[in-house]
Amino acid sequence: xxxxxxxxxxxxxxxxxxxxxxxxxxxxxxxxxxxxxxxxxxxxxxxxxxxxxxxxxxxxxxxxxxxxxxxxxxxxxxxxxxxxxxxxxxxxxxxxxxxxxxxxxxxxxxxxxxxxxxxxxxxxxxxxxxxxxxxxxxxxxxxxxxxxxxxxxxxxxxxxxxxxxxxxxxxxxxxxxxxxxxxxxxxxxxxxxxxxxxxxxxxxxxxxxxxxxxxxxxxxxxxxxxxxxxxxxxxxxxxxxxxxxxxxxxxxxxxxxxxxxxxxxxxxxxxxxxxxxxxxxxxxxxxxxxxxxxxxxxxxxxxxxxxxxxxxxxxxxxxxxxxxxxxxxxxxxxxxxxxxxxxxxxxxxxxxxxxxxxxxxxxxxxxxxxxxxxxxxxxxxxxxxxxxxxxxxxxxxxxxxxxxxxxxxxxxxxxxxxxxxxxxxxxxxxxxxxxxxxxxxxxxxxxxxxxxxxxxxxxxxxxxxxxxxxx
Amino acid sequence: xxxxxxxxxxxxxxxxxxxxxxxxxxxxxxxxxxxxxxxxxxxxxxxxxxxxxxxxxxxxxxxxxxxxxxxxxxxxxxxxxxxxxxxxxxxx
Numbered sequence: 001x002x003x004x005x006x007x008x009x010x011x012x013x014x015x016x017x018x019x020x021x022x023x024x025x026x027x028x029x030x031x032x033x034x035x036x037x038x039x040x041x042x043x044x045x046x047x048x049x050x051x052x053x054x055x056x057x058x059x060x061x062x063x064x065x066x067x068x069x070x071x072x073x074x075x076x077x078x079x080x081x082x083x084x085x086x087x088x089x090x091x092x093x094x095x096x097x098x099x100x101x102x103x104x105x106x107x108x109x110x111x112x113x114x115x116x117x118x119x120x121x122x123x124x125x126x127x128x129x130x131x132x133x134x135x136x137x138x139x140x141x142x143x144x145x146x147x148x149x150x151x152x153x154x155x156x157x158x159x160x161x162x163x164x165x166x167x168x169x170x171x172x173x174x175x176x177x178x179x180x181x182x183x184x185x186x187x188x189x190x191x192x193x194x195x196x197x198x199x200x201x202x203x204x205x206x207x208x209x210x211x212x213x214x215x216x217x218x219x220x221x222x223x224x225x226x227x228x229x230x231x232x233x234x235x236x237x238x239x240x241x242x243x244x245x246x247x248x249x250x251x252x253x254x255x256x257x258x259x260x261x262x263x264x265x266x267x268x269x270x271x272x273x274x275x276x277x278x279x280x281x282x283x284x285x286x287x288x289x290x291x292x293x294x295x296x297x298x299x300x301x302x303x304x305x306x307x308x309x310x311x312x313x314x315x316x317x318x319x320x321x322x323x324x325x326x327x328x329x330x331x332x333x334x335x336x337x338x339x340x341x342x343x344x345x346x347x348x349x350x351x352x353x354x355x356x357x358x359x360x361x362x363x364x365x366x367x368x369x370x371x372x373x374x375x376x377x378x379x380x381x382x383x384x385x386x387x388x389x390x391x392x393x394x395x396x397x398x399x400x401x402x403x404x405x406x407x408x409x410x411x412x413x414x415x416x417x418x419x420x421x422x423x424x425x426x427x428x429x430x431x432x433x434x435x436x437x438x439x440x441x442x443x444x445x446x447x448x449x450x451x452x453x454x455x456x457x458x459x460x461x462x463x464x465x466x467x468x469x470x471x
Numbered sequence: 472x473x474x475x476x477x478x479x480x481x482x483x484x485x486x487x488x489x490x491x492x493x494x495x496x497x498x499x500x501x502x503x504x505x506x507x508x509x510x511x512x513x514x515x516x517x518x519x520x521x522x523x524x525x526x527x528x529x530x531x532x533x534x535x536x537x538x539x540x541x542x543x544x545x546x547x548x549x550x551x552x553x554x555x556x557x558x559x560x561x562x563x
Contacts, residue, residue: 070551074496085497085538331507386551427496435552 061450063383063443072388073432077272077425078221078249078367079394083317084274084426090320091276094313102312103301113312120319124281127322128247128266129257133286136302137310137318140280141248142172144267145215147282147305148244149176151292152213152265153185160212166190166198167408169217170246171395177215186210194410195359196225204235213242218250222392222405222421223358224367226254233262242290248272248280252325253332253364258283264290270314274426275321279314282306332426333365339424339433340365346437351444353457357406357419368422371406371415374454375447380420383443387436390421474521481528482509488535493542495550501535 074082094116102117104110118132125132138144153163165177167189177187188206192198198216207214214236218229229245236243244265250256251266252273258266263283270279284290284305298307325332348354353373372380377391378400392403402416411419422436448454453463472480482505489501515521 068551068554070554071548073550073552082496085492085542086534088541089534089537331504335503427500429496429499431552432496 061446063446068386070386072386073435074388075422075424075428075432075436076388076390076394077423077428078224078421079390079423080271080277081274081425082427083271083276084321084324086324087275087317087320091313091317094316098312100312102310102315103299116316117310117312120315120322123319123323123326124268127256127326128251128268128283129259130283131286133303134258134283136282136284136305137315138280138282138302138306139278140271141170141246141267141269142280143306144269144280144282145170145172145244145246146176147292147295148265148267148284149173149213149215150180150295151305152242152244152290153180154183154293155291156212157183157185160210162186162188162208162210163213163215164188164190164203164206164211165215166192166217168192168196168220168222168405169215170221170248171393173215173217173246190216192408195362196220196223196357196405196409197227197359197362198232200228200231200235203232207235207239207241211239211241213244215244215246217246217248218256219247219254219364219367220358220405221249221367222403223369223409224249224364225358226250226362226364228362229256229263230261236264237262249364249367252322252329253336253366255329258285265292270318270321273321273325276314276317279311279318281318328426335426336366336424336428339428339430340368340422342430343422343424343433343437344368344370346434347440350437350441355415357409357411366424368424369406369419370422371411371419372444373415373418374451374457375418375444377418377420379447380418380440380443383447384436384439387439389436390423391419392421474518477525478509478521481525481532485528485532485535488532488539491539492535493539493546495553497538497542 094113098109098112098116100107100109100111100113102110102113104113117137121132121135121137124135138147149163149165153161161184163177163180163185165173165187174189177189181187190198190203190206203214214232216227216229216232219226227245232245233243242264243262244267245263246267247256248267248269249272251268256263256266264285266283268281268283270281271277282305284292284303292305294305294307296307299309301307301310344356347370351372355371355373357369357371381389381391390397392405396403402411402413403419406416406419407413420440424433456463485505486502489498489505492498492501512524515524
């Protein structure tokens with residue numbers, strides 16, 4: 001019954017019988033119930049609220065009158081980030097006059113596009129400490145993850161048929177692994193500790209001579225925790241296993257050096273670092289060489305690993321975004337740390353029972369995932385209509401299921417339902433953070449006041465001891 | 472024009488131009504970035520470096536000018552926190 005906790009609708013509640021193990025006689029029905037027919041089937045139920053009382057309370061909790069004109073604030077930079085005007089400025093020439101195909105070798109239109117693409121390749125490589133030749137442009141991090149996981153596993157399939165990943169990976173990694181399982185590969189989904197970080201010892205024990213690839217993301221997209229990438233890289237190198245990392249949320253935000261961290265394959269996304277959407281890059285190590293089977297057949301562009309014309313304007317924008325990220329990493333980090341701390345402090349000082357998901361130290365501060373106990377996440381998101389927020393990853397935001405990442409770190413079902421991810425980026429302002437914090441505090445208080453669970457917590461009842469049963 | 476004068480002139484021009492960016496987030500960022508960058512580079516004494524930074528600033532000024540035009544061509548509705556006081560009061 002507990003999994004329904006987060007989303008018990010007040011009307012539904014009426015059909016539940018509440019049995020409290022120890023303290024049943026001491027519970028009096030909460031005094032400020034909102035709904036007319038809402039009753040605990042406890043012995044001391046109060047008479048129904050009069051309609052006048054009810055109307056008063058309805059007015060108190062009503063937020064219809066609070067509608068504010070204007071576009072919502074954007075605090076969901078993990079989903080996608082706004083494109084930097086400087087990136088757009090770099091792209092525009094290649095969207096207007098310089099339209100040549102970068103693979104055309106016979107005329108100037110091709111040469112100028114090719115030159116721009118190669119400059120961008122250098123810019124991307126510089127950000128991660130790689131050689132330009134090791135960068136392959138793709139359509140985004142999802143494609144990179146597919147190419148690296150399926151590509152490496154299939155190429156070495158005759159000798160090695162084992163892949164290791166974690167339970168908190170992005171959907172595209174998990175789905176690629178699922179596809180490999182259907183092809184007869186063995187996949188280990190490593191659990192994570194309650195702070196969201198993997199257990200190095202467990203990883204070490206899981207690696208077998210059969211293992212061809214370990215894929216672990218650098219920064220988690222939902223809870224923002226940073227995995228010990230350098231340690232994992234060193235371990236994989238010593239065991240001669242290829243190491244792939246999905247760094248879509250990490251590149252440009254935290255310093256990454258593929259050589260120092262012994263990374264063999266890395267996925268990068270353009271639109272997470274204030275670049276254009278529809279472009280990404282895969283880093284494939286040349287020494288020692290990582291070989292993979294391409295997914296796409298065609299003209300053999302990008303070392304034959306990703307055929308198809310390289311989109312020159314997007315690549316130029318991506319390069320410019322990487323260049324900016326490299327120059328402004330420290331500046332952005334200071335700002336994002338400051339805002340993140342401000343938001344977290346404001347909310348936690350005003351509200352009790354707020355839980356931060358994921359490790360508070362080993363984390364990227366721009367991704368703040370909070371669980372507001374006794375409040376349902378969806379209702380809070382609906383109340384915070386003037387702030388663009390998400391309860392988890394954008395890919396799964398359509399479903400009401402709680403996030404699998406939160407379940408993997410062992411968050412209780414009810415807390416997993418009440419989580420909200422605050423994304424802070426380069427363009428977030430102090431005013432936005434303050435507005436969000438104020439609204440959030442106000443609505444959490446309002447929703448808690450409406451909640452019978454909150455009332456019970458105030459009376460000192462341990463909700464975990466309640467046995468819920470349904471007629 | 473003395474170097475000091477030049478720096479102050481371009482600083483003012485940049486700030487004035489940044490104020491014109493229609494998108495709230497970009498406008499706020501530009502102002503913050505310009506102020507912080509000039510403050511950070513305050514103690515540079517090497518004239519070669521100063522010249523280089525001045526050239527960079529001029530390029531950025533042109534960039535902001537172009538982006539202001541583009542921003543006006545495809546402008547969006549204002550954000551909730553940009554709304555005039557009156558609208559906010561009515562909502563209460």
